[in-house]
Amino acid sequence: MFTGFPETAPDFYAQLELDNTKEFWASHQDTYRREVREPMEALLADLAEEFGPGKVFRPHRDVRFSADKSPYKTHQGGYVQVAPATGWYAEVSAEGFRLGGGCYQMDPGTLTAYRKAVHEDRTGRELIRVVDALRDAGWEVTGDRLKTAPRGYPRDHPRIELLRHRTIAAMRWFNELDVVSSPALVDRVRADWDQVRPLVDWLRALHR
Template identity: 25%
Template structure:
């Protein structure tokens, strides 16, 4: 499972973000990061599947960065990001990096018909319920990124009571306050699964409104 050694590897990678260093530490990458991440993701997937009542799949994001259009040419991401999706349009997110453990839930980007469904839902009666959910999560200290659009999209009026939600093209709520060591050890998947339950109202709303 993930451990202090995982964090130590990521810390060292951040300080030595070069291909020669990574090649010299490839074995350490496998034992401290890659294999523990697979075990953690597999067990947390089972727990989220049981909790949501629908199949959930995990995606461990690549360590190698896409440098084609990047100004920053460091070759590796010095973090571990895992997404868990399948039970509705949203995904649970776990991010571990030096100095930070972040949990999240939501939709990283509404596209096509899903964007249309999102706007219809938040503009209608369901939108008031979502506002209440987000206010409750915010009162518990969770973070919501600002809307992407500066203006309310047509055909909705600029003074719509849920203008801020209509200006969104994504919706993810973040928990930045989980203790780092809650992701470490054999009991970590159970602890993280419990922590992710705080997003249950948002999960239920997205699953119902954007089905």
């Protein structure tokens, strides 16, 4: 059962940002397990009945193709997947607690289906309504985007902003520490993930 993230969890990541070494990690593994990983696992478990089983991302970075060889991620992500690369997300870091949902990666087939759905009036207008409602509720709609129109679509397309997306998600920071460090966070994440559900459902439909 989730009891809250300790108020020292962001401090752990603030220290890791300053000393991202195997030596630091080796001497603070118990802190990471107790104050970060186990609370995230408990949070996802308490939400599993409604949203599905979650996973906690590994702390190690894949540095094979990166100029930055820092061995550890400076945040802990938790994820509930409902379709390929699509679902709900939660994260704790030195900056606080963040959550949201959407699609973080589209393979060529999914990207083609996404653009076709945005272009089609019924599904495209539905996504506009979903995105506008999320923005009105204070969400940041973000993602990797092209600088111009994708090939085959006019620059003056009525939904060109959405067509330029190669990934899309709604994210927000939640930094009420008294809630983040208490069991009440479960209900707040549940309510926020419910707000994002129309976006997740729209994206999940691309795989049907």
